[in-house]
Structure formats: C-alpha cells, structure tokens
Amino acid sequence: MSEAEEAPIVNKNKRHRKEKPWDTDDIDHGKSTLSSLKITKAGRSPRSPLLLRSSPNTVKNTFGKFGVPLQKHSNRMCGIACTLDLIHGSMSVRTTRKTYDPYVILKGRDMIKLLARGVNVGQAVKILDDSVACDIIKIGNIVRNKERFVKRRQRIIGPDGSTLKAIELLTQCYVLVQGSTVSVMGPYKGLKEVRRIVLDCMKNIHPIYRIKELMIKRELAKDPALATESWDRFLPKFRKRHLKTSEKTSKKNEKLAEKNAAREAAGLAPIQSTKDEKKKVYTPFPPAQQPRKVDLQLESGEYFLKSKEKEAREAQRRKEKQEEVTAEKQAKRAEAFVAPAETAAPTVEEKRRRKREKAHDDEGDAEDDKSKRKKKKRRTEEES
Secondary structure: OHHHHHOOOOOHHHOOOOOOOOOOOOOOOOOOOHHHOOOOOOOOOEOOOEEOOOOHHHHHHHHHHHHHHHHHHHHHHHOEEEEEEOOOOEEEEEEOOOOOOOOHHHHHHHHHHHHHOOOOHHHHHHHHOOOOEEEEEEOOOOOOOHHHHHHHHHHHHOHHHHHHHHHHHHHOOEEEEEOOEEEEEEOHHHHHHHHHHHHHHHOOOOHHHHHHHHHHHHHHHOOHHHOOOOOOOOOOOOOOOOOOHHHHHHHHHHHHHHHHHHHHHOOOOOOOOOOOOOOOOOOOOOOOOOOOHHHHHHHHOHHHOOHHHHHHHHHHHHHHHHHHHHHHHHHHHHHOOOOOOOOOOOOHHHHHHHHHHHHHHHHHHHHHHHHHHHHHHHHHHHHO
C-alpha cells in the first residue's frame, strides 16, 4: 500500500509516453541547421507551373542570369529544382531527393509568383528565407475609372519614388508597384501595414496619413514606459470638418440672396427658394399612391397617339427644355457683367453749397459761444 501511495499520478493521455533523454529544454526546435538535417528519401513532388506575364525573351534573359546561382543555392540550402519552359512560357519548381523541408515547395511557388510580376531575381531569391514572407495585393478591381486608378496608383509611388521609399523604410519591406498588382516582401507585421496603406490609398486616403502614424509609433516604441499604455492619445486623428445644418442653411441663403440681387440688377426674375416655409403636419397614415406613367398618359390622351405624334411631341418638349436651359445660362453669364452701384462725384455747385452750409454752421456756433461768454461774465460781476 505504501508503494502505491508513493507512485505519482500519471495522466491517462500521457501513460504510454516514453522519456527522451536527447530532447532537452535548451534545444530550439524552430531553428534548422544543415549539420543536423536528415535527407528524406521521399519521392519528388512537382509544383504546377505558373504562366509568366512577361515575354519569353525577357524570361530567358532573366532566368539565364539567375538559373545557375539559384540551382546552386537551392541544392545547397533547400534541395529544390527549377525548370524553365520557353515554349509554353512557364516556370516550375519541384522537390528532389535532397529536399529536407516540405514547406520549401510553397516558398518556391511564391518565388515564381514574384518573378512573374517583375521582381528582381536577387530580391526574389530572398523569399526562400524563413523570416521573409510575400504578399501580392490586387488593386485592379477597386477603382473603375482608369484615369483615377492611374492617379491613385501613382500616389503610392510619390514624386521620384519618395512615398514608396518611406513606406519601405518604415515597414522594412520591399514594395514593387507594377500593373494592377503590388508585390510586397518582408516580415509579416510589415506586410499587414503595407496592405493597409495600399488599399486605403486606392480608396482615396493619402498614404502620408499612414506614414505619419507609423513614424509616431516607431518613436513611441523606443520608450519602455509606454509599453503597457495605449497610444491613442499620441496618434493623429484626421477627420473632415462637417458643418452643422444651421451653418449650411445660412451659407445657402447668403448665396441665394447674392444671386437674386444680381438678377434684379440685370432685370431678371429672382430665384424662388425650393424649401417650403410651411411646417409639415405629422400624420401617421402613409401618403396616397402616386399614379403610374400609363395612368398619366391615359389622362392626357398621349397613350392613344401614334408613334410619329409621340416623337413630335417629345421633340417639342425637348426643344422647350433646351430654350429654358439656354435662357438660364445666358442669365447666369449676364450676372457677371452687371456693374456695381457707384457713388457719383459731387459737382462744383454741390461743393460750393456744402462750403456755404459749413461756413454758416461755423458762424452760428461762434455766436452761441460769444453769448455764453457774456452771460458767464455778467454772473461773475453780480456775484462779486
């Protein structure tokens, strides 16, 4: 009984687990070294080829420059093989008998994607490193207007590539803008920031706002005292200033008053306000159903007209509308040529009359002052 009591209680899920004396706590399982790797004897697994977007001549020149170094690099470090098919215009990667990392086939796929989008060969090979990831952001279907799309895409690059360089320095990523995609290489945290900046830029939010925010975050990260605090008070808040309803109404009324004053000076009828001054009475009942277009045509008799008559009436209506629009445009142009009210210069007779009136007023003021002095003198004499 004493032995049973002293035996430790073992979890039933770990009952058959054996001790591993070679597995100690000081071993880093995520780190891989070439000396401790065991070459697998599994069969080769090819990756499906990816069609290249560039021309076969460019592919040949590019692949010819990096084919031998990549083959040496892949055989020595990763154990993968690459194939270039100039007839079909495609590249493919496959595992070999020296492949020890099964995930490297996905890294090879990412490398082909980057090469297909015009990334430099020396830069694309860096994707084989475990600390580097890639992201291909599609921006072609966000903006429909082509001119607007080109302007916003150019906004990501900036003047002389300054905006793109700032994004690369702050996120520690490699960014390439080409066609309708943006290729990004770097750490996972930087990929998220670049994706956010690019998508916001295509949605008409300038990258400078995000760049300023990243710069502030980088400075705040240097202070260990702020590691457990919220940084919201330090980050800028870019908001549009929305006017109140009363401010909008007052501005609208001022503009309408100026237009009406100019139209009256030009001899035109003033513009009536579209807003109903009467307060609407609340009713819980829904409004009456509006008549259909066919009902209105039946009431006016237009429904029974022939096609030629309808076209003639429509042409007449269109012509009247054009005349109204033309008259309004002419009146709008005439507002700019209305002369402002000017005060005419006084004539010689008016100047003389004003001079006489001024002299007469000065004489009257002098007489009043003289009489006041005499009265004051008399009072002083009587008191003495």
